[in-house]
Each structure stands twice: as C-alpha cells, then as structure tokens.
Amino acid sequence: MQRTMVQSELAMGTMVTLTVVTDASSRATKERMLSAWQAIRDVERACSRFDAKSELSQLTHRVGDSVRVSPLLFSALHFALEMAMATDGVFDPTVGQTLEQLGFTTHYLTGQDVRLERDSHGESLGENACQPSGLAGSMDEGRPFGGMCASIDASDASVDCATYRDVELDHEAQSVRLHKPLLLDLGAVAKGLAVDLALRELRSLPGVLVNAGGDIAALGQNACGKPWRVGVRNPFDPAGGPLFTVQLHDESMCTSGTYERRSPVHPRGHHLVHGHRRECCSEVVSSTVLSPYCMMSDAFSTAALLLGMADGTRLLGEQGIPGILVSETGTLQWTEAMKERIEHGRAVSAADRQKNDYQTP
Numbered sequence: 001m002q003r004t005m006v007q008s009e010l011a012m013g014t015m016v017t018l019t020v021v022t023d024a025s026s027r028a029t030k031e032r033m034l035s036a037w038q039a040i041r042d043v044e045r046a047c048s049r050f051d052a053k054s055e056l057s058q059l060t061h062r063v064g065d066s067v068r069v070s071p072l073l074f075s076a077l078h079f080a081l082e083m084a085m086a087t088d089g090v091f092d093p094t095v096g097q098t099l100e101q102l103g104f105t106t107h108y109l110t111g112q113d114v115r116l117e118r119d120s121h122g123e124s125l126g127e128n129a130c131q132p133s134g135l136a137g138s139m140d141e142g143r144p145f146g147g148m149c150a151s152i153d154a155s156d157a158s159v160d161c162a163t164y165r166d167v168e169l170d171h172e173a174q175s176v177r178l179h180k181p182l183l184l185d186l187g188a189v190a191k192g193l194a195v196d197l198a199l200r201e202l203r204s205l206p207g208v209l210v211n212a213g214g215d216i217a218a219l220g221q222n223a224c225g226k227p228w229r230v231g232v233r234n235p236f237d238p239a240g241g242p243l244f245t246v247q248l249h250d251e252s253m254c255t256s257g258t259y260e261r262r263s264p265v266h267p268r269g270h271h272l273v274h275g276h277r278r279e280c281c282s283e284v285v286s287s288t289v290l291s292p293y294c295m296m297s298d299a300f301s302t303a304a305l306l307l308g309m310a311d312g313t314r315l316l317g318e319q320g321i322p323g324i325l326v327s328e329t330g331t332l333q334w335t336e337a338m339k340e341r342i343e344h345g346r347a348v349s350a351a352d353r354q355k356n357d358y359q360t361p
Helices: 026-047 055-060 071-086 096-101 114-120 190-201 294-307 309-318 350-354
Strands: 003-011 014-022 066-068 167-170 175-178 207-212 215-220 228-233 242-248 252-257 284-291 323-327 332-334
Touching (some): 003 026, 014 026, 026 071, 026 190, 055 071, 055 175, 071 167, 071 175, 190 215, 190 252, 190 294, 207 228, 215 228, 215 294, 228 252, 228 284, 242 252, 242 284, 284 294, 284 309, 294 323, 309 323, 309 332
Antiparallel strands (some): 003 014, 167 175, 228 242, 252 284
16 A cells, blocks of 8 residues: 655755655665665765865865866766856856855854864965955845845956866866866755755655755655646745646756845845856746756756846757746746646736845835
C-alpha cells in the first residue's frame, strides 16, 4: 500500500522539504531519504559562499593557481559559466563581492559573518580585488522594486573588476584557474543542482517532490495517483493565494523573485545582481521557468529576470523553455511553451500591487 512520507530540514540557506510516495518499508524509505539529504549537504559543502571552509571559498584564495576541484563544484561552475556566456555576462557568478556589499554575508545556521571568518583565517582577496567604491546612494526612486546600485569607480586605478571571463576551466584536468581576485557566488545554480541530486537518490520511489525554497522537482505521481500540482506565489502578495498553478510531469520548476531575499542594509536591494552594472535593479519581480533539470530551471529563471521582460522572454522562447515573467507594474508575459501549462492563472490587480511593502508611493 502506498503512503506519503515528508521530511523537512534547513539546508542551502532555505527550508528544504522531501515528499515521497512509497510502497517500501519505512526503514528502506528513510535510507533513501537519508541519501538524498547527504547529496544536498555535499553540494552545500562544495558550493557555499557563506562557509570559509567550503571548497568554493578555498578556491577563491588560490588566484593564479590551477586547482583541481570536485565533480560537484566543477559541474556547478561549468553550468554557471555557460549561462554567463549565453547572456553575455548579464548572468555572472563573480558578483559575490557586490552581494557582500549588499549585506548578504551571514551563514543561515551559525549566524557567523563570512568576512570575519575569512579574516580569522588570515585570508583576503588581495589589494587588487574588485572593490566597489561604496554603494552609491543612487536609488531608482521611479521604480517600485528599484534596488540600491553598487557602483564601481572606474577612474580608480586600484580597482580591478573581475568577470566570468576571468574564470578558466580545464575539462580534461577538472581544474579551475582564477585569473583575478574575485568572489564567486553560485546561488543561482547550486540549489538546483542539490535538488537534482536529491531527486536522483529517490528515483526508485513511485512519487517524489523536492522543494528547496521555490526550486522544485517532481517525479512520478502523488499518493492520489495524480500529477504533482504546485502554485507560484504572487510577488506582490507572497503570503496570499498563488498567482497560478502548474502540474509537474517528471520535471522541475524554479521561481526567482526580488521579493524573497531583501538586502539587510538597503531596503530596496535584493540578492539578484546584474552582471554588467553590478546592480540589483530589475523591471522583473518574478520569473518562473520549467525544464527537465532543476539546475537548468534555477539558472534560466535568474537569467530571464536579470535580462528584463523582453530579452528574458526572448531567451526562454529561443530555447523552447516554458516560462512566465511578472513586471514591477504587474504585467505578465510568457513564452508560447508556457501557455498550455498555466492553470488557474489570473492577472495581477492594483490591490495586489498595493500590498507590496517595497513599492514607492
């Protein structure tokens, strides 16, 4: 007889929930779920920017060296750099320092500031690191979701700003070389990778749903023998009813939103940074993407949001990826592949937008 088992833990900076439909014994099912949790922790140990002892953080301090890395870190970096090339650097995994300037420095479990932890280990990025000249007070007051912009003073000769082009991968040696001091952030791919690997550990079960703070992947059917149905938050009223729902058929869905992680030091700042401008300003407040793999959905949803309504929709459409974007004014725009997937969708009302705490008068 099939039954449902659910486990939730804090991981990857969010609440992760494993929901499985099983006809195996409780012991056998728990063993599979334990393997899934181990896969998630392995990705976190490899790819976390918030842990000075993680493999990613250790790589950051080996500038100029060819460093052999684990398959997990190499896969995440490879996909992030592929996305950076596909967007000409709008999506860029080297924005870690801008994120630190915006206040995203605290480990979600220990409460430790990763900058202090680096200092305690006697580590630094060096004198030539890309140092923003300060978060300029140039708030984009005309835009409800306009973020605080982290600007670089290009006239300062000591500033040496790195981009994704300064990260070199050697596929044969599975090594990485950083050509300039920089801070890597893999937040837009690592969580999706963790979901994919957790799902792989659970694939022998009749039904699986993995939800890592909006990064969702599904296999099989729920306990009622029906497809998994998930809702997408209304970005203007995250605590309210869903903006729309979709059914997942052995696939993933990720939503990137500017409303979820706000800067602790700048009210309009958030964690999604444009690679060229090193700003967290965007006309898109929510981007939802469906694809076969969660790491793919994670990266494409972030890239589409950063590109904006027109270019973001175009990117998804050219790849044949189902996706829907919501603008700061409440406009919805979706790809052709997404039209038939939306269930119970509704337009964003003026009342919805007024509920948003970050909208300017």
